[in-house]
Amino acid sequence: xxxxxxxxxxxxGELQELLFSASWNQALERFRSPGAxxxxxxADYTLETTLIRLGxxxxxxxxxxxxxxxxxxxxxxxxxDSFWHWLSVxxxxxxxxxxxxxxxxxxxxxxxxxxxxxxxxxxxxxWCINYERCHTLLPTxxxxxxxxxGANTFTTELLAKAVPSLEQLDQLSEEPFLxxxxxxxxxxxxxxxxxxxxxxxxASLGLDSWIGRHPELCRKIxxxxxxxxxxxxxxxxxNVTERVLFPGLDGLTRWLYRHYSPKQR
Numbered sequence: 073x074x075x076x077x078x079x080x081x082x083x084x085g086e087l088q089e090l091l092f093s094a095s096w097n098q099a100l101e102r103f104r105s106p107g108a109x110x111x112x113x114x115a116d117y118t119l120e121t122t123l124i125r126l127g128x129x130x131x132x133x134x135x136x137x138x139x140x141x142x143x144x145x146x147x148x149x150x151x152x153d154s155f156w157h158w159l160s161v162x163x164x165x166x167x168x169x170x171x172x173x174x175x176x177x178x179x180x181x182x183x184x185x186x187x188x189x190x191x192x193x194x195x196x197x198x199w200c201i202n203y204e205r206c207h208t209l210l211p212t213x214x215x216x217x218x219x220x221x222g223a224n225t226f227t228t229e230l231l232a233k234a235v236p237s238l239e240q241l242d243q244l245s246e247e248p249f250l251x252x253x254x255x256x257x258x259x260x261x262x263x264x265x266x267x268x269x270x271x272x273x274x275a276s277l278g279l280d281s282w283i284g285r286h287p288e289l290c291r292k293i294x295x296x297x298x299x300x301x302x303x304x305x306x307x308x309x310x311n312v313t314e315r316v317l318f319p320g321l322d323g324l325t326r327w328l329y330r331h332y333s334p335k336q337r
Contacts, residue, residue: 076287080294084302090293091178091198106204106224108174108252108268111185115197115294119279121272122168131275134170134238141167155237156228160255163269164262170238170275174201174252174268179312185295186304187314189333196295203252203268205289210251211244225268226253241273249273250282260319301335 081087095105110119123130123137141162163171175181178198185196204224207215217234218226226234231253235241252270257263272282283290295303307313314327 074287076283076290076292078292078294080296081299082296083299084306087182087293087295087299087303088178090291091181091200094200094202105176105178106202107178107200108176108203108270109178109181110172110174110199111181111183112197112199113185113188113191113194115195115292117197119172119199119283121170121172121275121278122166123170123275124278126168130168134275137167138162138169138238154228154232156231156253157256159238160228160269161258164255164258171269171271172279174270175266176268177266179307179310180265180317182295182303183307183312183317186300186307187330189304189330192300192335193297195297196300198293198295200291200293201250201252201270201283202289206250206252206286209286210249214244214251226251228253228256238275241271242275244273248277248282248285250279261317264319265317 079090081090091109092103092105094107095103097104097106123134126133138159142158145161159169159171163169163173181198185198207218207224210218214234217230218224221230223230235244250270250272252268255262255267255269261267270279272279308331314323314330317323318326
């Protein structure tokens with residue numbers, strides 16, 4: 073059985089090489105990465121959704137959470153005809169869902185792997201999944217909708233046409249599958265983070281279970297604890313900070329708090 077590829081970055085330069093190593097697109101003769109990236113401050117963290125972390129009978133609670141969110145948030149949200157738009161808004165504002173946050177940007181992933189200075193003594197990690205190859209494994213009907221569009225990832229509008237609800241998503245295949253979609257540009261945070269969401273066809277399954285079936289589509293890049301501060305300082309110099317990724321006063325104060333905190337040893 074194929075094992076997941078685990079690589080360790082020993083320097084800032086080596087981390088760049090690892091993150092961009094699969095970005096060359098021969099057909100386009102351009103550097104266009106097919107990777108979705110997710111940075112975590114602790115390499116031992118699992119890829120569990122907030123819905124799974126809710127605990128209890130979360131599979132049954134999913135529809136109640138979403139129904140009530142849509143009911144009570146209606147006055148504050150510009151409603152679209154797409155259920156996937158609502159799900160994106162819910163995830164964006166912290167509702168427990170089966171979605172996971174990813175980014176197209178390796179630098180944004182690096183930020184999330186290093187921003188939590190209380191975890192500076194722990195190895196961080198950046199997960200990479202080839203979403204283009206992932207989408208070749210989708211059930212025929214939904215895969216064809218993506219191919220007919222000539223796209224390599226879904227939008228909420230495209231998903232709404234192909235599979236209008238989570239119930240229909242669950243019924244498409246007995247074999248669990250994973251897809252990625254880009255949320256609508258609801259605010260500057262979504263735009264600046266180059267956001268991407270993943271969704272499993274089964275709410276009870278964490279992404280780790282899917283990776284166990286398809287390890288060849290994934291990479292796990294370890295950032296040693298001793299390298300974190302150098303990466304963090306260089307990201308700040310590149311203006312990849314909370315002030316940019318979380319526009320507004322909250323992001324500003326988070327950036328200033330971290331920037332002026334003494335180095336943890």
